[in-house]
Amino acid sequence: MSDEKEQPGSPAAPPAEQSPAEAQAKPAPPKPPAPKPAVPAGPKKWESTGEVAENGATAALKAKFGEAVAGVKSPCKEAVVMVPKAKLAEILSFLRDDAACSMDYLSDLTGAHFPVNDKKFEVAYHLYSLAHKHSLRVKVQLDDGESCPTATAVWPGADWMEREAHDLLGIVFEGHPDLKVILLPEEFEGHPLRKEFPLGGKQEEMIRSNKYGKPVYLPEDIEEARKIIEEHRHGS
């Protein structure tokens, strides 16, 4: 898994190879950069591992759309395809209507935020065919601020799921009939499931509420911890 990822990160390696003469002359300084290349190449891009799985639906999709539909690796042998955003609406309605696919049941629709990837958002459609009993995950990648075509025209059940993804991840679904908040309060700012949104708590340390309900964190130092606990016992 890590082998595959280090290959794109190799551009950082050439500087160390360019100067073998210098490396011999000054053995100490060039050595530190040598183990680093994998790290300074930036945070690792998120990429799925495993094998590409096929089923009837992926075969029909590839026959119709050819190169536009790319199989995605999956560690647990699920059929996953990545489709371009421009063709998403067409592909989704094809998946529902085609006799070989007949994906009439939208099981789930959600998104995920990958801050390290080039395209920061992914929307995943989990489809299931009641007739053929096969399932397929269709994924589409979006940039920050890019909108995704809605699936409500294909499956009306996508309505609330898209509103939820819009609410929690800030993905805009173009053409959605009523894209407004669903889970969060209307005045809420930010999108909680984005990675930069803080949780507001640290789990490594003991949480103890003071009398105002605010959590109190215990430090590693035992004397300080005892002091805090004593304060709280006598304070309230």
Place this chain on the structure above:
Amino acid sequence: MAVNEQAEKVSPLREIMETREIELNLGPQHPATHGVYRALVRLDGERVLGMESVIGYLHRGIEKWAEYRTWQQATPIFDRLDYVGAVLNCHGYVGAVEKLLNVEVPKRAQYIRVILDELQRIASHLVWLGTHGLDIGAQSVLFYAIREREAIMDLFEAMLGQRLLPNAYPIGGVRFDFPKGWVEVCRQFLEIFPKRIDEYEGLLTGNRIWRQRTIGVGVISAKDAIALSLSGPTLRGSGVNFDVRKAIPYSSYEDFDFEIPLGQNGDVFDRYLCRVREMRQSVRIIKQALDGMPEGELRGKVGKIIRPPAGEAYYTIEAAKGQLGFYIVSDGSDKPFRVHVKSPSFVNLQGIETMCKGNLIADVVAVIGSLDIVLGEVDR
């Protein structure tokens, strides 16, 4: 539209008197909404013209919370999704992680999971039956339903240590084997329980008040139900044969012989019958599982620190409310990168507008009851 025609028909005074639509606010603190659910109902007289759901009062950010815990630490919080069917939620999450890890759960653990899941399904349906009856006006069912649920809760307490939120399964298997004497008590319960279901049915199924309040109310066609992604008894009440236990078998469900009860009309009464018959099928499954219980290990080979390979998995189970799906994304670290819960209540609640349109305002309560929503799961 048919709805408006009906509305015209029921208000003949319209021609001489001026009428207007009113908007009624049902909830969020209403006993019949089973939690903090608010419905804005547009009414013409007593006829429902349209309806808008307002949810999110119980949003606790469970999906975000899980991202800050390790894979094991995140397990107990998913019990809090559907707090009357906690064991099933735990199974969904744990199964998703096992799928991503490619861990094989020992056969005995799978059977124990089936038994506990089905007991939990019965318990969840009993709470639904009691409260649904209470909503419509059949008060005594609640007492009988809670009595049997107590017996199941006692079984859970003896087996898992907790009654409501037991944190039932660790990743890779089950924690404990049955305690001494548990199987016998469980068998006694299974002997008695079908007779108890006869009691509930004696109180409700033939009752003319019950039938008048439920038959033909809240109808949703099979086509609409599939298009709206409904699942569970809400979908099967419309006659669609989709049960994850049969369609995508998990945890050895393919070993058991059981039927999937289906409705025909997709009204409140059919959904009621589906759930009641499902309880009988659950009893059948538990009996088979107890009889065919294999020997062997309880936990698969899972380390203390779990680092699933980078990738994603979608694992669905048939929870009491419908298809419960867990979409988990791993980045190869010991913490979940993203956990998304496809909660059946949330998706089923979408169908409420289609079901209520054209019905009377009093039937909205019956429809909400028949959907079997738990707001902890709707809002997450």
Place this chain on the structure above:
Amino acid sequence: MNAAARFIKMVTFWELLKGMAITSRFVAKPKVTELYPDVRPVLPYRTKGRLHVEIETCISCRMCEKACPEGCIKVFQPSKEVFKTDKRPVEFYISQEHCLHCGMCVDACPTGSIHHSQEFEMAIYNPDDLLFDKETLPYDLDIKRFRWNFIENVPVKK
């Protein structure tokens, strides 16, 4: 015939009578409810009550602290010199206020020092009393009923 039977049932309110018969059957039956404060419940062996720590056997490995999803356990190890001979923790705090009673710490403990007790009545007037430390964590086994076998209704020998 069938229609006649249905008519008779309709006129005599048959199904309502049937329902009444079911409810009236329980009029003279003994009650199934527990009279809780007067009659104490017998709890099963595995009940997850308040956490109980045997400080004497604890080796302060902090596995419970790492396993806890709520972070309500905090263990302070002794200094390195002391740790060689005496592994018992210097301080052991459990905030029962945040405990989920999930049992993950019990799962993780290598020595079985931390486990659930049968105590379930944790309502108190001062929330600070829910913070348990080394002195308050273990409790008197003689006073509290401890480890009962649910099925046979006998105490379990340890």
